[in-house]
Each structure stands twice: as structure tokens, then as C-alpha cells.
Amino acid sequence: MALLKVEHIYKSFGGVKAIQDFSIEANRGEIHGIIGPNGAGKTTIFNVISGIYPADEGKVLLDGKDITRMEQHLISREGMGRTFQNIRLFKGLSVLDNTMCAFDPRSRYGVPGSLLPLPKRYAEEKRGREICMGYLKMVGLESYAQEKPENMSYGYRRRLEIARALTCEPKVLLLDEPAAGLNPVEVGELTELILRLSRELGFAILLIEHRLELVMNISQIIHVQNFGKTIASGTPGQVRSDPGVIEAYLGKEEC
Amino acid sequence: MQILQYVINGIALGSVYALISTGFSLIFNVLKFSNFSHGALMTFSAFTGYFVAAANGWGLVPTILAAAATGSLVALAGEFVAFRRILIRNTSPIYFFVSSITLGTLFEGIVVLQVGANFYNYPRFFGKPLKLAGLVISQSDIIIFCISAFVLVVLALVIQKTRLGRALRSVSFDRDTASLMGIDVTRSIQFAFIISGALAGLAGVFLGINYTLYPTLGSLVVKGFIASVIGGLGSLPGAVIGAMLLGIVETTLISTIGSGYAPVFTFLIMLVFLLVRPRGIAGSNIQEKA
Amino acid sequence: MAMLEVKDLCVSYGHVVALKHVSIEADEGEIYSIIGSNGAGKTSLLRTISGLVKADGGYVEFMGDRLPAKPHQIVRKGIVHVPEGRRTFSGLSIQDNLLVGGYLYKDLEEDLEAQYRRFPILRERKHQFAGTLSGGEQQMLAIARGLMSRPRIMLLDEPSLGLAPLIVNQIFDLIREIRDSGITIFLVEQNARKALSICDKACVLENGMVTVCGNGKELLCSDVVKKAYLGA
């Protein structure tokens, strides 16, 4: 049974057919790339999978469970972590607290616990902090734990987004252009990071990316979207030499 | 016949609310905050209109002009003392809330200081009400209706079609970026305040004509708020439709269940409305895109 | 005389220092590329030039004159900034976004037409709200909007961010084309290889300081740059 199974989803906005018949199956430890021209509907796929938009048609199964019509926060709790193309961090919270927020839904104390000084609560807070610091360390932000994200540069904020998504302890991680705004060296580091995450944490990763050096190096399978449709899917090598993909997306020139 | 009369009364009431809610919505539209000082501004300019023009025996038009001019100027001053720095700092909405409420207190305080807490009555500007086939329509209601219709149309045209209007709208989304387009953000905001102030003055005078002038006259602005929620926050056509609807609903409620429970039912209607159609009547709903 | 001269610029946000004594100059009609890692201060430099951020020290001169203080006055001089992260007016239609871009001018028919020709997707969607465009579409809109104000200098902050490779190439072609039409360009790019290969001059910003300066080809071959920014 695949960890994430997306079956024939459709989504349109008014006249814009953003997704037409998209399917994917991703297993533990796999990294799937999704590429395609701008406006092809890649982000929309993520938005549908993570429950921001309801799908017009089709089904999304996470670890065998139908999550198509579930509420967004429940989908996340089922094990769906994501980052945003336009960074969306929580202003007013420190870097650590940003990640803590993603841990909180799993933290095991309720309203009484949050109003009273129960030992349980402190234990849980401590556990959460340790977990979060672990993820921050993973993305290299451990020394920025008390910083304000709005004071950080673009690249650091991207990393924080990843750390926050990891804190959701996802089974499936959706990364929407994580390398945007990184320089090639940093992209190299990110490549390492994603590979390590995939190895150590063993989730399935869906990766939208325009930086081919990243996506081509780490994906097992790449799906190419154009005008909402999947025009090709296969190994990086296959995709790269597909004439349709070259015409629609890659262009003649090598990157 | 009775029912028709109630509808007429409702529309008359709605036109006053519309004048209030358009001025309020304009600022909401541009700056995305509820300007709670709008009410006190209405009072302030209505009183100025009274003392500058009406009390000297001048007619309706000079009174309106004086009030509108005062409204604009005072709104401009208000923008400077209460909002300028917050706008520059790009801070959270609570600042606007606090600033505008405080500014309202200030305006009201000044009015009380100058005129005491007494109430005043504008001279009769209008003749006897018109009687038409058993229906009674007061002349001031007709004039108010025409003026609010006119103002709305002009305003909508300016906002939608002109260069200035576009600039205003872009400022309403992202001030920094708007300034990168060569727009003088401060000017644009001042412009919005001037217009909204003039509307406040106009509304103030008509409220005064209908309901006498007193320092807390501005609390009628609450009706404008409710109207703009019903119509869709920040939408100018919505503000007018909402106001008319509120006027008619209120008169209907008053004539059926009486005035006592009317606010309760108005509230319940608003609640149901928000459940069924959260964006209001004319509010657009852009689905947020991640 | 240089067209734009940045002299000894210092910028800080509260206690965070973003730029330390940065001096650079660019001549008319050239592409000046700025590279550097995350947080180096590239964006801060552009934001200071365009007036969004006040400098603590130093100044910027345009054609020998100090720039005015406010962003909208600076735009009038012909310096336009296409900001990082697109910043399109989400609730305005594409057409309105473009028209706002040309706010300073009355007669925009031709400019509009030119942008639509350049980015046909924008014409197709001209009544769609900008906020609902895809990331890349928004990026195109942002650049087109910048061009609407008929600039003499364009500050481009990561214009290829989030664009498909095909479009990235087009954008770099476009940048060259814009340069050839006489507009000076300040280009901040993470795609350092591309940026250096099309630029005339370049500098490297590290921790708010200029460490290396030179023409594009030189930097492209420099070992330091190669190691740190090209990932070779």
C-alpha cells in the first residue's frame, strides 16, 4: 500500500483548469519531483492534497485513509507536512516557537493543562522543545532559536519553513520550491539535507522545484505538468530527454 | 399602503445609514481598518456647519459646504496625528483600532468643551413633507436619498476608473510596493481621508437635520458599521446596499415587534447572514491561495 | 561619471547590521550584478537605493545628484525596483497592476501592449486577480509592471525566482534586451552563474560588505567565487 495515493484529481478555477486528472503514488523513502512551466498547476496539486482547496473530483489517500474531504488541520495531523511557495511564517513568534506551533497539536495536554501549572504540561513542553531543537539543528538554525523570523533573510526563512514542516512529523512532506532564493552552494546543502531527511525519517517527499540541479539529482520519479495535465512522468533521465518536456519546460539550453 | 409607507421610511433611514457607511467603508477599503473616529468626525463637522453657517442664518448649501470642508480638514489632521506613523510602521490592526477610537474621543471631547453637552436644532431647511396618495415623504429624506445615490456613483467611478482610484486601491494592498510605482502613498491616503471626511460632514449635517445635533450624535455610526458588514466589509456598493437593507429591516422590525427587541433581531439577522453568506452581499471572495 | 554611485552605505535594522560601508558604482547601460549568500544584504542594498530603507550613513548619487528621500520621488528620477518576492497587488486585476506600474504617465496604451506582447499569458489573464496567479506568473507580472514605469535604472531582486527554466532563459534574454535598450540594471541573483555571465560588472556581498568587485567574466573565473557561489 502506497503511503500517498492521489487518484485522478481535478481542480479548476472559473475557466482555468488548474489540475486535470492528476495521479501519483508515493512510497516510504521515495522522492517525487513535480516540475512544469509556471502556472501548470503544481502548487494547486499541493493545495488540494493538503486540503486548502477541495478537489473537484478524485481522491487522496494518505496511508490508506481517505483524506479528500477532511479539514485542513486534520489532514496535517494525519501526517501531511508542507512548506509554502510564498513563505508563510508566524510573525510575532520566535524561530523555536514557530516550530513549536507545529508540535502543539500533538502535545498531550488540553485547556485545563494550559491554565494550570500541571507537571504534565511542563513535561510536554520540554519534550516539544527538544524535538523542535532537533529539527532546527537538522536545518542548521539551532543557533537562531530565539531570533524573530521576520528579521531573517529569505534563505533562512525557507529553512525554517522546512523545519516547521518536519515538526508536524509528516508521513508525506510537500516541499514547494524549497530552493527558490538559494545560491548554488546552498542548493547543494539543501540537496544533502533533503536526502538525509528522506533517509533518516523515511517519509515520502513530493518536491516542486524549478532548480533542476536539485530536482534532477534527488528524485526517483519526476512528473511533468503542463496546463494542468501530466505530460510525462518517469526517471530524471527519461524526463530530461522527452521532447515534449524539452519543448514545454526545459528549453534547448542546458542549465 | 401602510407597508409602502414603511418601505419609504426604511429607504429614507437607509439613505442616512448609507452616507455614514460609505465614508467608513472608503477608509476600510484603502487602509483595511475600521475607522471608529468616523462618528465623532460627523459630529464635529456637523457642529461646525451649524455654528459657521446655519446659526448665521445661511441656508442649507453653505452649511453643507462648511461641514464637508471641516470634515475634510479635520480628517486630514486626524490622519496626521493618529494614523501617519502607524501607517509608516506597517503595524498590526490593533493600533488603528486604538488610534481611531482615541481620536474619536478627542473629537468628541473638543465638541463637548466648545458647546457643552447641550443639543442644538438646525433651522428648518425644508418645507412641509410631501403627501402623495396617502403616503408621507419628507423633503429632507428625498434630498438625502439623492445625495447618497449621487455620491456613491461618483465615488465608485473614481475608485474603479481613474488613475487616482487605481493608486488608492494599490495602496490598499501594499503600501511599500505602491510607493515603488511612483505613487505618493501619503498623498493617496490623505486623499482618502479628505473624501471620507467630506462624507462625514455631509452625513453629520443630515443626521443633525433629522435627529438634532448633540455631542454623541456620532454614535449613530454604529449603524454604518453594521450596514457595511451586511454589505461586505470594504465594498462601497455593498455599503450602500447594506445600509438600505438595514434601514428597511429596522423599520419592518419596529413596525412588527416594536423598537425594544429590534436590536436583538437585527443582531440575529446579522449573525444568520454571516453564517450563510460570510462575505456580505457585495463583498468579493478571493479564495486565499497558498 | 558613473550613473549611479553608492558611497559608503551603512544600514541596520535595530541591532542587526545589514550593510557596512558599501560602495559601488554603475555606468549607464550596463548590467551590474550583485551576488552573495542568504542574508548577505543584497535585498537591503536595493531597498536602500529605492528609498524603502533609510541609510544610517553614506549616500546614493544618481547622475551626480543625491537621490531624494521618498521612494515615490526616486521613481520619478527613473529608478524602479522590482522587489523580492513579487509583491503584486493581489486584489487588483493584472491589467490594473500594470496600469499602476505606469502610474506616472497618462498614455499607457503602447506600454501595455508591449508588455502583453512580451508576456502573452498576462494578456490571456488580464482580468484575473493577481493574487490567484501562479508564482511564476506573478513574477512575470512584477517585471512587466516595473517596465511600465519607463525606467532608466531597474533594480531586479531575484527576478528568476520560481520561474521555469525556459522562462528563466527568457528572462535573462529580456534583461539583456532591456540593457541594450539603454536601461541600467542592478541584478541580484542566486543563479550566480547566469548572472555573472550576462553582466558587465559584478560584486560579491558577504555579511554586508563588498568583498570582491570586478567584471563578470573575471568573477566567473575567480576561484573564491566559484567555490562559494557557483558550487563548482
Place this chain on the structure above:
Amino acid sequence: EGETINVGCLQDISGPTSSLGNMATAGVQWAVDEINAAGGVNGKMINLIVYDTKADVTEAINAYTRAVTSDNVSAIVGPPIANIALAIAPESENNDVQILGFAIDSKCQIKPDGTPYKNMFDFQPSAAQQATIMAKYALKNGFSKFGVIYNEGNAYSVSLQAPFIDTVTANGGEVAKVVTYTSNDKDFKTLLQPIVSADVDAVFVPNYTQELILIAQQIRALGYEGSLICGLDACPPFNTLFGEDCDGIYFINNIDGTEANVQAMLAAVKEKTGIDATNKFFLGYDVANILKGIFETVGTNPVGVRNAAEQVTNYAGLTGNITIDPATHMPKGLEMVMFTYQGTTPVMLERYSAE
């Protein structure tokens, strides 16, 4: 022990009812000036301390506490507004300082158990008495079918309507339509419509002046040509504020402007301060003088002051002959004066007592 007697004057100096409060304060001040000019009370000067309640209950309690705990006043000339008096009443049980006011709602003076609050007094006819006077007068003068419109958000308005309706129905009249509104209402046309359609002889309008003006204007706009019967609030300066002829508007007053000593006072006040004194001025003036008499006979001991206040009998004030009923702390059988307008000139009709 000191050379002066502190007297508090707790009034709405600002806020919507401030015209009443200011007028009452002016009356008290006038009396105090007279008393001090004449050598004070047993040689001691009266020091009047004015407290602004801002027509706000919380403010009023603060001001009251300040008066009794920190300024050590010997008595307070109290608020003219029922809600304020109601708020202070329970608080006043904790000490012995007397509050001599003119809140006509009997709840201000009488506890729910029927006994009076020990320190609360009223020196003008109670709401029930005033309403009865108006009802009886109206019936006597040939009105029989009434409409009533009152503000249910205002204690004064509420306290007048019930006794009026009771008196009318008990004496063979008919109340055809009763409508209520709230303080937020400004547009009365829809409310008034049924009253106008009911074709009544007169409409009872026990409301504050400002609302009265709106109601009068709007009911006339609806084509109503019958009479309006109003309380104290249609007293001048209503006529100048109304802006139209006030024919057909009836009201009661504490004073009779045709009486010689009232006229003399009006003229003196006008000359010295430029104010056109109204009934609240005279109420304040009378209470201050009653207080002076009490101080002169029993001194400033609060308990003594209370006993003396309960014993006030036949005090001949400008607002009538005042006799306090110890069981209610309100006057017995005090007369009021019925008025109407001709054009904008008030015309006195007759003196009238509820009994």
C-alpha cells in the same frame, strides 16, 4: 469644628443630561452665595463642592465616595437623574450623609422592601404624582383617547408612563396605543404611525427634551394634529429649541413664571448671569435653602440632618409648599403648574395637585 460647612453638589455637569445638572448647580450656587453674603449659617460659610457625575453611574459612585470619605461633606444636593440616584442609593446606606435631590422615581427613595433609604430624599413631586396630575388634567379638559410613547431605556420616562396609563384607565379614559423605543432610536416615524392612525385626542410623551423635539417634529410631519402631553421637559427653552410653533403641547412645571417672587428671581438671575433660569434652578435653590434651615436648627450632625429633613413641613419655597413624608422621603401633596404654548409663548393654565 472648622469655619466652613462643606456641601456637595452631585450633578451631571457633562454628558447628555448636563443641561439639567448645570441648571440645578446654578440654583444651588445662587442660594449658597445669598446665604454666605448674609453671614452664612450661624456664622459659618458654606463651601459648595461640585462633583461631575458625567451622567455615568460609575463616575457618580466615585464622586459620591470622594465627597463623603475625602471631602467630608455635611450633605449632598443630589442628582436630578433617576439612574444616578439609583446607583448611589445602596452605596449611601453605608454612612449618614444626606442626599437631598429631585429624582422623581420612587425607587430612588424607597427600597424594594418598602422602607425608605435612610439618606435619600426627593424634593419635587414623585413620578406617580406628576403623571397623575397630567392624566387628571387631560381628562378634565376633554381628552379621552390617548396614545403613549416612552423610552424604555430611560428610568424617568418609564416611571412616568405606568401611573399615567393607570390613572387614565381608572378614570374612564382610553389608552389606545402604547409604543416604546430605546435610547438608540432617532427615527420615530415608523413607531408613531400606529398612534397617528389610532386617531387619538392626545399623546402622552414623558421624555427628555431632545427626544421630545424629535417626536414632536416627526409626529407633526406625519400629519397628526392633536395634542401632546409632556412632562417637565417641554418647559422652556423647549420652545426656542423646537423651532416651530408649539401649539397643542401641554406640560407641567415646578414653578409659575407669573408669580411675583419667581419673576423677581428670574430677572435677577438673568441680569447677573445671563441665564434663563428653568425649574431645575429653582429646585436647586429651594433645596439649598431648606438645607440652610436644617443646619441652622440642628447643626451639621448627619443623623440630626436626616431627622430634620424628614420633618420638613410647609416650607414655602419657590417651587411650592413642601412637606416631606417620612415614610417615603418624598413631598406630600405638592402642587405643580399646568402649562401650554401659544405659538412659542408659554401660557399658564392652572395649579394642580395630585390629590
Place this chain on the structure above:
Amino acid sequence: MTLYTHILTQILISVVSVAGVFVLTGMTGMFSLGQAAFMAIGAYTSGILVTKLSAPIYLAWPAGVVLAVAVGFIVGLPTVRLRRDYISLVTLGFGEAITALLNRTTALTGGASGLTGIPKVTTLWSALVSAVLVITLISLFKNSKYGRQCIAVRSDELAAKSMGINVPKVKMIAFLISVAVTAYGGCLYAFYTAYVDPSLFGWKKSAEWVIMVFFGGVNSLTGSVLSTFVLSGLPEVLRFLQNYRAIIYAVLVLLIINFKPAGLLGEWELTPRNLRRIIARGRRVQQPKGVN
């Protein structure tokens, strides 16, 4: 009782209500203009139970709080799903509705003449204990996971949802806690002044509380408490200025907004630990300056 204990008691009662508003406005960024109406529900319910049904206080007060929370739940239901601007306007309508109801139901509430005969139970000490208790509870809440989530929701609802935060629930919890606390403040108030009338609970009162929260520093509970003392005490101190009071008050708040935008304390809390830190360092903790 002296004037000072009287004023202090009143301020402490306000502190309770302002602490309630802090949860809503300070933490979650929602403004309620009907908060005073919830205070009214607490005050009237407990007052009526005691005066009309002779219920004991230990039942009447909780009943007031519970009823307010129940009503709050109904009001909150549609609002927590909406954009934040709406809550202020919805609660405004709610406040009007409550005032109208109180005026209407004369038999029960005394209508416009107010509810009289409430026993005077609240003392300086009970007000003090209540205030301390409420502040402790809320500061615990602020530092709990819900406190964090409130801020996350304030900053970006969509991202919060994607991180598994149940946004309407978090908003509702914050709203109900603030309603409960304010309603409790209402009980304290009613049993202190022994008299309540509907005019006490208008939207101006709610707005005043929001201003107090802001004045102290949007994210600082101790700041809110401090500013309640300053701003409630101020009118008393300025009593001699009569009509100028309102103006001075307004000017003061505007000055703070313009020149000390983060409020008195900003996001800083006046905790013993922080205090010790200052003393140790011998200087104030620095607020980062506002940018551009």
C-alpha cells in the same frame, strides 16, 4: 471605607476584565466591542439569582460565568470562522442586542432603572485575590501551547491550519476564556456597586479595555495590568481638570501610539526573573527599534 480603597477596588475589578480582554485582543488579535455585554451577562445573572431567587453566591457567580460562556459560544460560532475584522462588528451588534434585552425584560432586570438590592459582597481583598488569580491563570495560558497557537493564528491562519492547528477551535478557546474572565469581572462589579443598569455595558466600555491592553503593550499581560492602573487611576487624579480629562486622556494615548508604539512594556513581561535581569544588568532591556 476610604476613597483609596474604593478606587483601588474598582481598579482591581477592571484588571480582571482587562485581563480577559488581553487574551482576546493581546494574544489573538481579535477585538470585541461586546465584551462589556458579557460582563453584563455575568453581573445580571448572578445579581438576579441572588436578589430574586435568593441563590447563594457560590452558585450565583458560577452560574453567571457559565451563562456568559454559553452565550459566547453561540456568538462565537459563526465569527471564529470569519476574517478577524468581523468579530468586532458582530460583537458590537451583540452588545446592542444585550442592552436592548436588559431594557426590555423589566420584570427580571429592572429595565432602565437597573437592578437594585444586590448585596455588597466584594471587598478590596476579594477583588485583589481575584485579580491575582486571574492574572496567574492567564499568564499560564499565555505561555502554554494555546498561547502560542493564538499568536500563530493571529499571524497567518492558513499556515496555522496547515500545521495542524484547529484555527476555529483556538479562536473559540481564547474567546471563551476571555468571556469567562470578563463575566467573572461582572460578578465582582455587581456585588461591589450593588447596582447595575444597562447603560454601564455599552461598546465604549469594551473599547476602553482594548485601549488599556494596547497601552500596556500588545503582548504583555503585566503591561495590561499596569496600564489598567494608570488609565483607570488617571481620570481620578485628573478630576480637577473636569472637561479636559477626556481630552488629556486621548492625547496621552495618541502620544503613546506615536512615540512608544509598542505600548508601555511592548512584548516584555514584568516577571521577577526579568526584573532581576534588569537590576543585574543595571539597564533596561532594549526593544529592537522599528524598521523602515
